[in-house]
């Protein structure tokens with residue numbers, strides 16, 4: 001498969017262009033089409049793409065092209081800046097409560113990586129000297145409790161379970177237990193659910209009301225396509241998210257969903273899941289994500305030097 | 307509600323939404339103009355159909371307008387639905403050639419797409435069709451993956467062939483095929499660990515499982531199903547390509563179609579890779595699996611959920 005990067009394509013569209021100075025609307029028309037295609041192919045939501053392209057267009061035809069840049073590089077620079085801006089600054093921290101325990105709740109669609117991420121997060125915080133307690137509040141998926149217990153054993157971190165009891169009850173008892181055991185972090189693993197499943201979304205709302213988590217984190221698969229906005233919007237409206245964790249970034253997904261989710265929730269992407277192992281959780285870097293979505297890391301570093 | 311009623315109710319809604327959506331478009335536009343076509347393009351893009359395939363479909367529409375197959379916005383619904391269905395159907399292969407049991411089905415895919423759940427549903431489907439089914443827990447890697455399959459085994463009264471966690475998955479597959487032969491099972495379904503298509507060592511492991519099965523029964527695996535999550539965007543194309551490079555895929559299972567994602571990427575896959583969709587998953591329950599119907603799927607692409 002020949003992969004022509006956006007950079008190559010832009011170089012092509014600007015080939016006929018001789019002069020420098022400001023670019024005209026007709027100068028950039030084809031280039032913007034390529035930008036639009038590249039973003040859509042990277043799974044950025046089409047509405048987000050529309051807004052972005054409008055913004056990029058405005059800047060591209062308004063600005064003087066730098067002496068040191070070709071028109072193609074000029075446009076790429078603007079695209080990159082807009083993408084990085086949209087994704088926000090780095091903020092890969094968990095807000096630690098002044099009065100322990102800090103309660104973290106992980107939510108998301110089925111199979112996104114919540115349970116694995118619960119283990120990874122617990123591991124990360126333990127290494128920072130915290131004393132986490134993981135909570136098995138997924139009472140629906142076959143062997144979900146066992147899965148968390150196995151992770152707990154591997155990490156030597158306690159897991160609170162109450163069998164197939166009511167998840168709201170489980171969460172509440174777990175926080176009480178954490179206080180008694182002097183565990184300063186509580187990580188609640190919830191069952192995967194669809195954002196349109198009212199009953200299960202209400203269950204999450206009840207857990208929230210009952211244990212008042214300090215962090216409600218949406219776990220999202222980096223391979224998610226156009227529907228990421230609907231998912232993120234629903235979870236955010238129902239629960240008020242505090243951040244996002246993007247999983248499975250160790251593959252070759254371009255991860256345009258990151259942009260879409262950021263655009264609709266305004267919440268920071270705090271961590272990136274980089275593998276199945278329990279140490280594969282990294283801080284999220286918006287700038288790296290921008291070049292990943294555009295599929296052109298090298299080009300960007302060249303332009304940044306210009 | 308029984309399976310059939312549930313299916314019917316779901317499709318009723320789908321059909322209605324499809325009509326509504328196109329009707330909205332039609333009412334909004336007396337004639338087909340660029341803006342109308344842009345809206346139509348947006349419907350396809352937002353269903354994850356992807357740029358290439360959307361462009362192809364839009365070209366067909368423009369041609370349809372030119373050669374008077376489409377004369378008003380009214381003609382668009384049947385036209386587009388027909389095009390999409392054809393795209394999906396022409397690539398459908400016939401039924402698998404009859405052979406001596408056991409029929410071996412290998413199930414593969416990236417992490418968390420719904421492999422194990424689909425196997426539970428398939429076991430139940432074949433069980434109810436009067437077949438003797440065995441399932442093999444060849445995901446020996448993920449925490450409690452074996453326990454998960456065992457729960458499904460209990461639910462569907464299906465025997466689970468398993469080894470200890472961490473053991474060689476190819477050995478589990480070998481044992482399962484042996485057991486299926488010895489016990490005269492009709493069907494054996496092999497669960498594998500989720501793996502990203504980009505990890506060459508894990509793809510090698512898959513090839514080994516495949517080899518071991520083929521050594522036991524020459525034509526096996528008779529089916530190798532790639533499970534795709536309908537929520538997945540354009541990456542699904544890479545998944546289909548690279549899994550297909552490692553093992554000979556015979557079809558796709560598209561899961562999680564009960565959400566709001568449309569899974570339009572399978573059109574692109576069908577189009578580019580000649581890989582038919584065989585089953586769709588519409589929930590987490592044992593009966594939430596059904597054979598793929600191109601027409602219904604084409605209609606559902608336009609549904610407003």
Ligand SMILES: Nc1nc2c(ncn2[C@@H]2O[C@H](COP(=O)(O)OP(=O)(O)OP(=O)(O)O)[C@@H](O)[C@H]2O)c(=O)[nH]1
Nearest residue numbers: 110111112113114115116192248273274275417418
């Ligand atoms: N490659 C890769 N796999 C991951 C990552 N995070 C999770 N997984 C895998 O994704 C699959 C699903 O992970 P789980 O943690 O069970 O997902 P979940 O959201 O808890 O799933 P449900 O509880 O069923 O909704 C497993 O196979 C994990 O090993 C990641 O960052 N990279």
Ligand SMILES: Nc1nc2c(ncn2[C@@H]2O[C@H](COP(=O)(O)OP(=O)(O)OP(=O)(O)O)[C@@H](O)[C@H]2O)c(=O)[nH]1
Nearest residue numbers: 110111417418419420421422423500562587588589
């Ligand atoms: N809503 C919905 N959820 C599904 C469907 N199929 C599977 N799931 C859920 O998706 C999650 C992951 O399913 P699994 O069967 O464990 O996926 P897997 O591919 O075996 O995952 P790994 O073995 O970890 O790679 C579970 O929570 C399932 O209940 C479906 O059709 N619809």
Ligand SMILES: [Mg+2]
Nearest residue numbers: 114115138144
């Ligand atoms: Mg889980």
Ligand SMILES: [Mg+2]
Nearest residue numbers: 421422445451
């Ligand atoms: Mg599995």
